[in-house]
Amino acid sequence: MAPLIDQCIESLMKKLSKMNNENKEFNIYELYQRLTMDVICHCAFGIDTDMQNDVDNDLMTKAAVIFKQDIERMPLSKLSYLMPWSTSLLAQFAHSQIALFHCLHKIAPTIFPDLVDKIPRLWLISKVQEVIDVRTTDTSTTKRVDLLQTMLDAAATRHEDNTDDKKLSNDEIKGNVFLFMVAGFDTTSTMLGYCTYVLATQPNIQKKLQAEVDDQHEKELDYDTVTKMEYMELFLREVHRMYPPSVAAITRVCEQTTTVCGHTIEKGSIIQPDIFTIHYNSDLWGPEDPNQFIPERHSTERHPLALLAFGVGPRSCIGMRFALMEIKMTLAHILRHYTVLPGEHLQEGFQLNEAFLIQPNAINIKLNKR
Numbered sequence: 001m002a003p004l005i006d007q008c009i010e011s012l013m014k015k016l017s018k019m020n021n022e023n024k025e026f027n028i029y030e031l032y033q034r035l036t037m038d039v040i041c042h043c044a045f046g047i048d049t050d051m052q053n054d055v056d057n058d059l060m061t062k063a064a065v066i067f068k069q070d071i072e073r074m075p076l077s078k079l080s081y082l083m084p085w086s087t088s089l090l091a092q093f094a095h096s097q098i099a100l101f102h103c104l105h106k107i108a109p110t111i112f113p114d115l116v117d118k119i120p121r122l123w124l125i126s127k128v129q130e131v132i133d134v135r136t137t138d139t140s141t142t143k144r145v146d147l148l149q150t151m152l153d154a155a156a157t158r159h160e161d162n163t164d165d166k167k168l169s170n171d172e173i174k175g176n177v178f179l180f181m182v183a184g185f186d187t188t189s190t191m192l193g194y195c196t197y198v199l200a201t202q203p204n205i206q207k208k209l210q211a212e213v214d215d216q217h218e219k220e221l222d223y224d225t226v227t228k229m230e231y232m233e234l235f236l237r238e239v240h241r242m243y244p245p246s247v248a249a250i251t252r253v254c255e256q257t258t259t260v261c262g263h264t265i266e267k268g269s270i271i272q273p274d275i276f277t278i279h280y281n282s283d284l285w286g287p288e289d290p291n292q293f294i295p296e297r298h299s300t301e302r303h304p305l306a307l308l309a310f311g312v313g314p315r316s317c318i319g320m321r322f323a324l325m326e327i328k329m330t331l332a333h334i335l336r337h338y339t340v341l342p343g344e345h346l347q348e349g350f351q352l353n354e355a356f357l358i359q360p361n362a363i364n365i366k367l368n369k370r
């Protein structure tokens with residue numbers, strides 16, 4: 001996977017070189033979103049996208065609309081919260097919408113416009129189906145080794161007890177491809193955005209990171225090299241502590257009525273931990289002020305549940321290692337060639353919005369060639 005990521009980072013570096021030559025302030029967050037979409041498409045689904053140069057790409061513009069929506073406020077989500085037993089029925093309804101809209105449009109195009117094209121969520125799901133169709137009808141002999149192929153193989157393999165019920169269904173594959181696109185694209189670009197904000201505002205920390213990258217001399221900044229960078233690891237943990245992007249993703253159902261600190265939690269309740277309170281708790285993160293960005297605090301052993309940016313337990317983030325590899329490789333490449341400087345509009349762009357993720361509007365910076 002690392003060579004595929006490297007290829008996408010190379011495109012980013014070309015863009016950065018252009019920006020640097022123009023000597024203008026720019027929003028690097030937008031470039032990160034294009035980078036991480038390319039990476040997930042290349043690595044997970046074997047689609048050779050080039051979002052970084054294809055600026056009007058439909059996938060990119062429609063994905064941006066989807067991720068700005070607050071899923072919790074969507075009518076189908078609200079209904080499924082009110083009536084959890086109806087969730088699979090509602091999911092079925094959402095899937096059939098595409099077939100229904102396509103059908104209506106075919107029968108009477110003037111009366112029924114092509115709604116699938118107009119509703120980004122439906123458009124994306126139908127594209128996901130196209131990706132699956134292309135792969136399942138691909139007759140080339142070289143088999144790809146990626147996430148999609150693993151799921152398709154799982155769909156084709158009968159379970160050892162000779163029953164079909166453990167095989168992945170088409171809807172499950174579609175759901176998983178959609179989930180990986182959603183979970184793997186904006187989360188990682190948002191983390192890269194937060195990292196860059198810290199680089200631009202904390203020059204001393206940037207210098208320490210650059211020194212660690214310089215210690216590698218001309219060595220390739222591949223998986224092995226970046227995973228050995230100790231200060232980079234501490235830096236990222238501190239970025240995750242101060243700026244966890246997907247706090248709403250961590251929810252659990254209480255399986256039996258229990259009492260915690262005198263509060264009774266009924267069986268069936270949905271629990272969402274308050275990640276910000278945990279991440280800024282001075283008992284967990286002291287003695288240094290938790291409001292200060294201090295990577296070194298992670299050298300001290302902390303409570304195993306004190307850092308929750310990627311969740312915890314068997315349902316924690318499945319893409320954590322992948323995301324960390326991508327973020328470290330990207331930052332190492334940037335820091336080897338440039339010093340990140342705050343743009344005039346850095347603070348103005350750093351207004352945080354909360355929808356599916358907590359993300360800034362823009363990360364406006366300038367680059368200085370080293």
Ligand code: HEM
Nearest residue numbers: 183184187188191249250310311312315316317318319323
């Ligand atoms: C910096 C980047 C990322 C952050 C901060 C992040 C954060 C999270 C969080 C908080 C959860 C919920 C965990 C829990 O409930 O305990 C989660 C779940 C998940 N993440 Fe990530 N994630 C990131 C990148 C990725 C990437 C790159 C992928 C895929 C390539 C991915 C795939 C998933 C999936 C599939 C789940 C659901 C796991 C399950 O339900 O078992 N994530 N992520």
